[in-house]
Amino acid sequence: MSVVAVLTAAGSGTRLGHALPKALVPVRGERLVVHAARSLLAARGPDGPLVDELVVTAPAEHLDDVVSALDAVRAETRAPVRVVPGGATRQASVAAGLAALPGALEADAVVLVHDAARPFAPPDLVERVAAAVRSGHGAVVPGLPVTDTVKRVGPADLTAAQPVLATVERADLRAVQTPQGFRLGLLRDAHDEAVAHAHDESLAATDDAGLVERLGLDVWVVPGDERAAKITTARDLRVAELLGDA
Numbered sequence: 546m547s548v549v550a551v552l553t554a555a556g557s558g559t560r561l562g563h564a565l566p567k568a569l570v571p572v573r574g575e576r577l578v579v580h581a582a583r584s585l586l587a588a589r590g591p592d593g594p595l596v597d598e599l600v601v602t603a604p605a606e607h608l609d610d611v612v613s614a615l616d617a618v619r620a621e622t623r624a625p626v627r628v629v630p631g632g633a634t635r636q637a638s639v640a641a642g643l644a645a646l647p648g649a650l651e652a653d654a655v656v657l658v659h660d661a662a663r664p665f666a667p668p669d670l671v672e673r674v675a676a677a678v679r680s681g682h683g684a685v686v687p688g689l690p691v692t693d694t695v696k697r698v699g700p701a702d703l704t705a706a707q708p709v710l711a712t713v714e715r716a717d718l719r720a721v722q723t724p725q726g727f728r729l730g731l732l733r734d735a736h737d738e739a740v741a742h743a744h745d746e747s748l749a750a751t752d753d754a755g756l757v758e759r760l761g762l763d764v765w766v767v768p769g770d771e772r773a774a775k776i777t778t779a780r781d782l783r784v785a786e787l788l789g790d791a
């Protein structure tokens with residue numbers, strides 16, 4: 546059974562506020578997209594390297610920079626590594642990555658969708674997600690228990706005091722990460738169904754499992770890993786520089 550991966554790296558990194566698009570920002574001597582590609586390609590399956598093919602989405606105006614950044618990775622792996630332009634939202638970028646996968650892939654192939662913004666996801670997390678899909682779950686996300694107390698608030702005005710509507714039951718919550726894993730046919734159907742929302746940031750899904758949920762289908766959570774933390778802000782980048790994959 547084939548295992549392919551889409552690595553999203555087409556974001557601009559507005560909240561990071563760096564001169565470079567986020568995926569090209571260096572941390573611990575390598576760009577985020579390089580770390581994330583290595584995590585995916587280091588994962589092992591029952592018969593050797595897990596991932597058969599990797600498609601990376603890049604900002605259209607930085608396509609060549611992402612291609613060059615991945616030269617060393619390409620030389621280290623037998624898996625084809627291709628770079629395609631992403632879209633206006635993460636959802637549109639994943640759709641572009643799916644469209645670039647070989648048309649002949651079987652519908653029950655496993656597809657892993659990972660973010661360059663999570664550069665230190667350990668290979669065993671990648672393996673855990675893929676194994677859960679292979680074992681029969683069509684949609685699998687890694688998740689960690691939420692440690693803060695979480696409150697639902699009234700009208701979203703972050704500059705003023707807001708009324709608390711409820712305290713959410715924390716034991717039921719998971720903060721989900723990537724890579725997320727799917728049967729390819731299921732993920733293609735989920736994206737096809739949501740295509741009308743793909744170019745509008747306020748309507749697009751923030752993760753792929755959300756699109757499967759919109760179809761009314763089951764999504765399963767497996768244990769996540771703190772090392773797969775997302776780099777969103779400059780502080781996250783400083784933490785990643787200090788901790789790396791520790």
Ligand SMILES: Nc1ccn([C@@H]2O[C@H](COP(=O)(O)OP(=O)(O)OP(=O)(O)O)[C@@H](O)[C@H]2O)c(=O)n1
Binds near residue numbers: 631635660661662775
């Ligand atoms: N149009 C987009 C937007 C995001 N992404 C990717 O989706 C992942 C998660 O997105 P996020 O962390 O929000 O990155 P940015 O969109 O770049 O950040 P910001 O919202 O701060 O601009 C990242 O790997 C990012 O490169 C993408 O491929 N295409």
Ligand SMILES: C[C@](O)(CO)[C@H](O)COP(=O)(O)O
Binds near residue numbers: 721752
């Ligand atoms: C896909 C994701 O990384 C799962 O936590 C997350 O939803 C991406 O969100 P962002 O707002 O695009 O950073």
